[in-house]
Amino acid sequence: MNMTRILPFKTTRSGVALRIAILLLVLCPRYAVAGKLKEIFIDPQDNHFDITKFMSEMKGFIPVPFVITEPAVGYGGGLAVGFFHDSIASSESRLQAGETDRLVPPSISGGAAFYTENESWGGGLFHQGIWENDTINYEGALFVASLNLEFFGSGEDSELPAGLKYNIEAPFILQEIMFRLHDSDVFAGLKYIYANIETDFEIGDVVPGVPKEDLSSADAGIGLALKYDLLDNMFTPNRGHEIEANLNIHDDVFGGDFSYSELDIQWQGFYPVHKKLVLGVRLSGEFTTGDVPFYALPFVELRGVPAMRYQDSNVFVADSEVRWDFFERYSLVGFVGSGWTGDTIGDFGNAEARVAGGGGVRYLIAKGFRLRTGFDVAVGPEDVVFYLTMGSAW
Helix, strand or coil, rough: CHHHHCCCCCCCCHHHHHHHHHHHHHCCHHHCCCCHHHHHEECCCCCCCCCCHHHHCEEEEEEEEEECCCCCCCCCEEEEEEEEECCHHHHHHHHHHCCCCCCCCCCCEEEEEEEECCCCEEEEEEEEEEECCCCEEEEEEEEEEEEEECCCCCCCCCCCCCCCCEEEEEEEEEEEEEEECCCCCCEEEEEEEEEEEEEECCCCCCCCCHHHHHHHEEEEEEEEEEECCCCCCCCCCCCCEEEEEEEEEEEEHHCCCCCCCEEEEEEEEEEEHHHCCCEEEEEEEEEEECCCCCCCCCEEECCCCCCCCCCCCCEEEEEEEEEEECCCCCCCCEEEEEEEEEEEEHHHHHHHCEEEEEEEEEEEEEEEHHHEEEEEEECCCCEEEEEECCCCCC
């Protein structure tokens, strides 16, 4: 079970701790910045709040509260403590020395814990290692979570409109290592995933569409990962493309109770159609075969759609976003996307489209890194959802 897709924060190339640290800084009102802090958080060129200097110099232990807005678990919050082994400033010095033409994120170790309004909770440890001048990337995580979710069935014919409430508890282990191929923009690597799952449905252990063996089980697998990154910025891209492909094989040989495979492919591209207008497009497909437990079925991932709301053996998503940099550091975004589910790929043609869209506001909070942050309001098939966004929403 890939719990990084369900937990209220995800491991990403720019780092869990780095992203939630940015969220804390966004919540700092500009009028509270004075004295020495003003030198760090106010850009002397335009007198706007800016965290470029802080990001460039941050090192050591940094405690960071964060906010959760995932509709599947409700609003909530948590605390992360990250240890920054290096600073982005040292990465910039390597860049200026000609050792690399890429911005190198820092290595980070830490822990995090969270709690939400529907009494979901979790906590654990993580490490992001950026080694050998960004030629080797490592991510490791050990988390324990208890999530209160709803199961709506899978497929067009077996949906449960009211949803069945259940609790899922699991320790989750992730180990991933990626290697840059020669001096290219291509990374390839391996990962291992393990979770020991305990689920408890309110209606008991006889659940429509859920075999009893899914309720208490282990899920483990190894994955082959490939990533081709031509984006011009790791935080908020303005141009370029990125392709990611993951093939995960789950089997009892690796410590699990199920035998199945999943292929996850995602492409995203950004196009500057005007000097103040950027168009982004994302296409994503997740395809599974074999004995897939209900909690590991792919689901439609869109702003406005709760996690695990629409599940099936195969899922395809098309998403788009337009950003208009209309005034100084401020931008407006509009987005719309659609997702389809099917028992087979051939079912996509007859599947109902799950459409969600909305708009939001962005602020250029770190001019030196072209990092934008803000919020989105999304309208989905059932509800209106609010999101806090740091960097790219994808």
